[in-house]
Amino acid sequence: MESKLAQFASLSQKDKAPAYLSLLPEILSRSNPSAIATDLHSLVDTVVNQDSVGLVVGRQVLSELVKSLGGGIIKDNELRKRIVEDTLATVQPRITSYEEQVNSLRFQLADLLEEDEEWSEAARVLMGISLDSGQRTMPDEDKLRVYVRIVRLLLEDEDSVQAESYYNRAALLVHSTSDKETLLQFKLCQARISDYARKFLEAAMRYHELSWVAEIDEEERRHMLSAAVTCAVLAPAGPNRSRVLASLYRDERSAELPTYNILSKMFLDHILRSAEVKDFEGTLKPHQLAIIAISSNDRLASAIPDATAANEPNTSTRTGPSTVLDRAVMEHNLLASSNIYNNITFRGLGALLDLTPGAAETMARKMIEQGRLRGSIDQVDKLIWFQARDEDDAQGKAGGLGDVEQVTEDTGAPFTKRWDMQIRTTAANVESIVQHLTEKNLVKFASAAA
Template identity: 40%
Template sequence: MPSPKISAALQQITATPDKQQAYQALLSQVQQASPPAQLPQDLIAILDAIFADSLGIVATRSLSGLFVQTLKSVSNGETKITVGEHALEIFQAQASSFEEQNAQVRELMASAYEDDEDNLAAAKVLAGIPLESSQRKVTNEDKVKFWIRITRNYLEVDDTILGEQYLNKAKNLIYTVSDRDLNLHFKLCQARIQDARRDFLTAAQGYHDISFLPVIAEEERLHTLSMAIKCAVLAPAGPARSRSLGRLYKDERALTLDEFPILEKMFLDRLLSPEEVTKFAEGLAPHQLATTSDGITVLAKAVVEHNLRAASQLYTNIGFDALGLLLGLEGGKAEETTARMIEQGRLVGRIDQIERVIWFEAGEATGEKGSGRAEGIVGKELRRWDANVQGLAEEVEKVTSELQLRYPDFVAANLVV
């Protein structure tokens, strides 16, 4: 029920010849005349009265626009939401005539929902704004702005599926938008979705690119650089990740971040200890600690694959059980992980299942499927040993020759025939 003052004012308007002007005057005074607790009901009563009177479409549309401006000036978010929901029902009955008012009310409600951290409701109410209509012209920049805002709200509730749908719409028009901030938000949303989808290498590149943009504060640039490092660490071990780690390791700003120690160890192919992994996990988001189809977390899988690559730099060959002990896995699981990485071209080696031994080969895998397989060649290790001995003998010969050139008397006096 409306307050007594507003009820009396509406009664007077029914007998007024110039109703449009009377409604305008009432809307301009309603916030002063109504108690805060009664304001939602008073605004609803005024809107109902405007649409109940036969004022004509032009006058009704004009008053509806003024009503929206009045609602916009209200500071209470709950009032905006309550009145807005009722207004949308009214406008929906004549949707084609009140598209602009419908859009403005939805924006007001979305802002109120965002202030209350109800991002899902904000995304849903924004999604109802008509962007393709002959009654209302919307520029490409405005469309992209709406879609990115919806995407950001869905990302706040970790709904990457719906968020990606709206980001894909923005992707088709973002090239026409010159607004610098809008392009930045688009790139950031894109990186966050790639991160959530576990496309960590692409996300790391996106975050790293954003960290160089001068339009954001230094603190934000360091935060996105930190996100880039986290994504690179979580990416599948292989040549592509090594290149990503290399770019980040060479970034001088990385030295100031908490993630630098694990970044350095991974870049240098050093084994990671459980304590280091536990400390790194404290800074990860829930989706980055999710369990994969293998039954282990994303982080645990990344660490196992990294330690396997690190072991390949330390050992020429190693047994299944010994490798499993090193990786914290059973021998059979260590063999399975190694076989998968070799097959995917992320590790060079071969597996002797009879002897239960894994042989690692020198060189870097290309990342192409099947490129990690190495053939067992008879006598290969012996020839490698011979080559090492020959190389050592040649180096000793070079040293002796240099001594004879620089210190001939010393060599002559100490030469043993």
């Protein structure tokens, strides 16, 4: 090979291109992988880095090599990867002169790395592609595809920080395409970025939206529906989450999911037990089990000793939730308890949530401040008073289950409204049963004495 290259160096400029190009088929047809790699390195180094060859000839030879590699002439992926990496390293000193060929090689290398599930390495190769240069500017639609692919690869290795950076670049170009596949990939990246950033409510809505797209495979849609349920469960308790939970609960496909039990309990405001939470915890990804930090102020407030609870041997010593799931379950149980009790002591709420009385008060206070819980706190009597929720906050209009108009008498006593409604409903049910029995002649009423 060295002798042929030295011989071609003395040819005229117009004869050099055909001469060097004739070597490519000869090299690629050899049976010895080491010989192929070695000879291709010598050829590329000669045409690229020897000034006597010329830029035009170098581009022709390199373009033909890129075309041959892309056409699958080399079946061994490991050999092909080795050749591509070696060619990129050889061309690196003069990369500005061969941008188009280098970009094509990087796309090929990224494909090979992705096949081997080397996600981060494939992403880094794509990051090195020159998308804007003086010689050739890539269209915005193609840039968008590259950015979305980088985001997808980084998320496979759970590198959400760098993925978000490239997602922001893609968001600026998303208007430039109408290609359905690219838009769907962008929306999926959007949902996953929200998931990793712990914006669970936003992620749940996006996952649920994607689960209805007919172009996506059925198994993938089921996976997205499951991800939507998981994110909805982890979202902060409150009216907004109730809307999302209702939408998922009404979805007939949710009943087939293994997480349906916890979804239904959260939607119906039932208190969750530790065994149920433990089963659900096994389905979560590492970032969804991240440990959360408690602020110093909350830690101090939660650690204030309670004189009445000091004598209780089973009083919890926990000063706050430790994980995202832990916090979601505690906030849900607190919200569920507001449907059961008119009021509850700090110590009683702490026993329910497995927290110190001070930590239970802190959690309730924060939820009231954020408008996610209706109530008030009496620190003198150490009581939390709950206010009856409007229909908008429960399973009616907020949950998307339709408008239910109920005419209730204004008694002037808000804490007895629910009790009055229960009595009214029970009396109506009894009357209906008696009427049904009377029609069947199963009940006879004695006539009144004159």
